[in-house]
Amino acid sequence: MAGRGRGRGSGLSLTQEQYQALGITRGDNTPAPLAPPPLFPKLETKPLPLTCDATTDYMLIVKDQFIEYLHESPAYVKLQARTDGIERYSDKYKLLSLNAKQGKVLDCVWNRMPSELRPQTARVRVVRKRKLNDTTDISKRLETLESKELQEESGETTVVNENEDVKKDAMEEEELEDEEEQDYEVDDGTDYANNYFDNGEDYDEEDDNLDDGPVY
Amino acid sequence: MSHQLGRVVSEILHRYFGEIVQQVGKDLFTYGSKPISMIVKTTGLPRAQVVESLRTLLKFHLATFEPSSNEVNADYKLIPDNVLLLIRYPRYLLQMKSKYGSEAELLIEELLQQATCSATILLVTIAKKYKDDEVKNITMSKLKDTFISLATAGYIQQAPVEEVKEGCEIPTLVPVATIVPELDTRHLLHAMTMDISEITDNVYWEVNYDRFHLDFRDEIMIKAVTRRIDENAGEMLQHLLRLMYLTSAPWAPESNPTPVLELRECCQRVAAEKPHLNQHFDQYLKVLEENGAGFVRRCGEAGGGQYMVRPRQAAHALLLCTLEHCVTERLGSNAARIFRLINSKKYIEEDDIQKHAMLPNKECKELTYKLLEEHFISVQPMRKAASAGGLAKAIYLYHINLHEVAHTAAELCYRALHNVCRRAAHERRRHARLLDKQRRVRTIVHGMRLRGEPQPNIDDVEETLTPPELAVLTSVEKRLKQLSAAELELDRTLFILKWYFMYP
Incomplete structure (x- = not known):
């Protein structure tokens, strides 16, 4: 029953003696700190100096070399080069140097990567280009066409004519090839073929979508 | 997996692989494991760049993947410990250079840069790189011998092999036992003349970090004993550790008992260099046992006494x-x-x-x-359950609680490491223009020297860096050097902490 006189919370709060034992006395209660602690507190003692011998120098050089290698390699992923809308003379060179590495793909063991990381799309593109550029392919196709033609005409022509025909065909073949190549280049080089006409449908659609959005 | 660790890992990724890999790595660290589409969503980066970053992370063993529940996509997961190892790379190279010479250093350097590489391509690239170097005098046969000795010693190991289950597009990597390869010098020389893409060698190799860590552990133990007692005692511990590798698992908390007789034989073999060790063998053993901070313990009397090394202790x-x-x-x-x-x-x-x-x-x-x-x-x-008075x-x-305190110390290390990286990046950014100029002047001067242009011209180019600029540059370089050295020191402390955490 002795504890009663001390109030209800005697189990939780500490007595005067216990406070004293913890070093808290009535007189010098520390004022509550008002400011947050400094972001960079002052060091009480100066830190020990770092050892700088030949081995440390060697390690630092090696480390810098390694980082430089990584920065040059495709492992260092960069943002797409962008301009700020103002054309400058140096833009061309800057973009060139920035985009030089974009084409390169990291050298990995692709079998050991998940399929979604493998550079499949790039490969397909390369194959397509090759098909178009390859002259032997074109000539082969022409040859098959030629032989078909010959088969159709074979009933009517004589041996002598055939020889002439072959020569003519060869000429035509060359011309065809030239034309095809030219066509290919022209298609790529100019943008006449591109459709720049904007019928305004897209604009409307977007607007519609925006309007439709908040309707529930 | 603490907040501080996440900050360090992200800073290191920024330093080594740039901003985008940093963002992807940070995202993976915060969310554990997730598929590509989720990474794209949370980071807001284009998918192609996320794919590129993941390639980088996977290539350098900084992340792993496993098939997700639908078995079509993969879930990616960052390995923060391996990211921290990037700081330790220079130490591996130093170890190689001092222990096996410059050929081994070149091999490990190239392998660290390539992360995984087949033996033929590795050797051929190095040989091609140093073909014209008269000073180093690298020959293919020497390189081949070094490669084989490194593989035998376990510093390099075969990379895990993929295993594709049917109907699943995600391969699983299965570790394989390393078989020391038979390399033919003539074959390698022939490969030198070929194009890299024509070489077909599908046994891939990678650096075995664990083997290096064992070396570091032994070094620390020997150094500690050497400082506490003397060099002879250190030598004795070295012999004990070597005997330990023969009988027990390398990371075992306590080695299997080693008979004294074997140790004595070892010491007798080096009697010419260390006469004191041989003469006072028993005394040294006694001192090592009683005053060696518990590194070594006598554990049996059979066969003249048996001792064990205690890495845990x-x-x-x-x-x-x-x-x-x-x-x-x-x-x-x-x-x-x-x-x-x-x-x-x-x-x-x-x-x-x-x-x-x-x-x-x-x-x-x-x-x-x-x-x-x-x-x-x-x-x-x-x-106290039943105390009568209000007092006490x-x-x-x-x-x-040592384990907790060790974690506190690790947190402190991570925080310091983060601050160091951050500060260095800040310094570099602030003086980016000057550093860039210096680099350009250096490359120009180097080119001029190679072309053998007259000294006055070279001086002219060098003078484009004005004296005040040079003064700023030297001070910046000094600061950066100090910060890098601090990084290495912090890594040493972290190594001891990690070693302690290894034994639960």
């Missing part, structure tokens, strides 16, 4: 030293005295600390509370 002792040092540097030697006192008494009451530490009452209390605040010590309240309802026992 060594890690424990070294951790204690590290923590003591840490407390000394942060709170002063008096706090370190209290720390040691609590450690030696296991559980101690506050009054007893004051009695035994022999410090003024108030100072002692202040330091104890400071230690408690910084989590170097912890407190255990003990309630509970007693507070101070003690050290």
